[in-house]
Amino acid sequence: MYEAGSEQINCNGAVIELPSLEVVKTAPKMPTDANIDWLLHIYFTRREFERCRRLIERELNRHLNAEYLYFVKGLIDREDGNNIEALRNLQKAVELNSKNIETYKEIGRTLYSMGRFGQALSVFREAEQQSPRKDHEIYHYLGELLYRAAATQPQLEVARQQQTEARGYFELAVQTGKKLESYVRLAELYRKDKEYQKAIDVLEACLHLTPENAEVLTEISVLYLKINETQKAYDRLAEVVNIERKCTPKGLLALGAILQSRNDVDGALGKYSQIADGEPEIAELWNNIGLCFFKKQKFIVAVSSLRKSVWISPLNYNALYNLSLIYIALCLRKLDDTENAFVAFERACSLAQGQQGSMRHPLVFLNFSLFCYETGRLALATEQYNRFMAHAQDLLLPTEYKFQATKLKSLLRISSHSHGILSDDEEAPKKEAETEEQQEELPLEVNAVVSKN
Template sequence: APELPVYERRNWLIHLHYVQKDFTTCKVLIKEQLAECGGMCEYAVYVQALIYRQEGKIQESLELFQTCTLLNPNSGENLKQVARSLFLLARHKAAIDIYMEAATINPKDWEICHNLGVCYMYLKDYVKAKECFKQALEIRRHDITYIMLGKLHLMDGDMNSAIEVYKSAVEFSPESPDLLTTLGLLYMQVNQYQKAFENLGNALTFNPQHTKAIMAAGSMMQGHGDWDVALTKYRIAAVNTPENPPLWNNIGMCFFGKKKYVAAISCLKRANYLAPFDWKILYNLGLVHLSMQQHASAFHFLSAAINFKPKMAHLFMLLGVALTNLEDPDNAKQAYEQALSLDQKDATIPLNYAVFLYNCGDKKLASKYLTIFGQNIKALPSVDQELLDMASKLAPALQVGENLVW
């Protein structure tokens, strides 16, 4: 048998221990190999750099990969690893330069095109990023490239293009529950619920335990008032991800829909414990406490939500309701006015403010806001019957009924 060069003698053993993740033995072998050959063994240096990267020593790994490029300047693989290390150090422009150099050696490497796209994405050069991702897909199709291109379209606010990208991705990987779920969620956002349901159903066919798909399907059922069916779905997800804040938030709101307020608060408190900075959970807790006429608790949660979401008009409106019931009309008035300044098109805010002003005895101002309510509902495609009933009761009391057509 031919004698292996002294530089490469232990490469097979280094490789064996590396793939078995036996890094301690691997390092010892590398040290011996490099001592023997005076640091001239490219593979030993390369594996040492990979181990450093695994251990989080990115700068050290970068230096070793650069040594590899000096030992073998014609290797595109070494340049790709140098660029990868620069990317991990958030030196995106330097990474692009190295990837460009690697592309001259391997012009048909999809990984180079894909990673160039990711670097441009971080530099917010979305046009070049899209070009790179499309080029990568022409060379070879990969799920991850479709996902990044779809994300890019979403960052641009181009929902239709994102849907087209994910449709192509699903054609390429028809059994990927992640891709099917994402496509389903995108259809939900454009109100195409039938297509959304089909894709989510397919995702659950391939993986019945897929939490994201269960959550999406459950929220659709919840949106249509099928509380029990949604809870059945959420029960499956709760087994796999018991510490999922949005899951407990949705379970809580299902119980709220079923008028089981104590169970709702219990679930929402759990969600709040798991995600104390999520304003939606705090908003829902405020809403449920208002329904239970626990106005001080409602005030507490709504104030906390406002700290995280100070531009949300509905939060100020609910705060106004809570303050009214806590017999603090001055602050309630301020809360309503803040809500109106944040959202002039909402119908519920002027109606609630009109009721508040009527109860405070200011009929003139109340009639003004009831008129605004009448104007605002004309622009809405559908209006809650409860709002119309409230307005029709208030209008005769304020003697403005003749001017308003619901």
């Protein structure tokens, strides 16, 4: 029962006192000098730029924190594509507070988006000097800008220094932040320096940020192929298929290369055909297709495929190298033109020596040695075999190549402790004891590729 005008009610025989109600007061008016940065921030994060503009224009002359107003106005101008006005407003913010690192970073980003990379580099270096803490964004942009500078630097030594410095900044960015692009770029630099295991480690760590990133998984698989870890490469590619139910051209190319290395030529051609249907202008694709057809003894198609690879990329060393080997194989086995084949091999060996003594591909010496063995030039075969071993000791060669090299060593009677062959007196009884299996023709080795780098 409720008694009118009473502050008590009777409920089931018990008297309960009602709490007194307070009158709600009207909200006080905000003083004209109140800080409205929080409201401006809300409008900006909601991308309500028109409201931001009206608020900025109203408050700019009377606001106590004009720095933030110019800062936000600069960001809005950049979003609208007005980079010049954005730089003007951000510069005003710096003039009001030269210690705000965020403003320097936004100026650097704006210059970067405008393609003014040299100016952006100077701004980010200034930001690095003034920053009181390690900032992964600053490190990332410094690495990115130095990497770009190295790519366009005509002086080789300066370019190397810039690339080394860029790598150091990306390492700092990875250590101090969780930016996906930093991991990817650092792995790219490790790969460029042929430090494939380090690149794999960086990308494996990157998977903690994006466990189902198909591009990262594909890149890891390609790197595993570089160090001949084909099973690990296959496992990573299987994850890509499970995630996307299909592979990118790069992933399909890697899958095809794995199947090709396992002598599943038809399976590899099936993967390559999927790429050719969508993106046929890939030089490495036609290089590998050519090798598959060469394996199937379909020489005309093999030559046509490799010629297409060379047409797409005229300076593609792998395609030119493999095409020359197939031409030599045709001359040797079909036309019986061994003398011209011999001259071609001599020329290939002279070209295999790169600049500053570097070796482009030591397999050319193994192939020349195989050719010399088949044509009875045993001393020269041994010489070329030793040249191959001298340059191949530090390389991670596929098992098939190692098998051919070991087999050739046995046939040439090369001692483990000597670089020569047996003398003629020792050779004669040995030759008579050779079985037909030992005398079988050894195939020329050709190399499939996964990507340009």
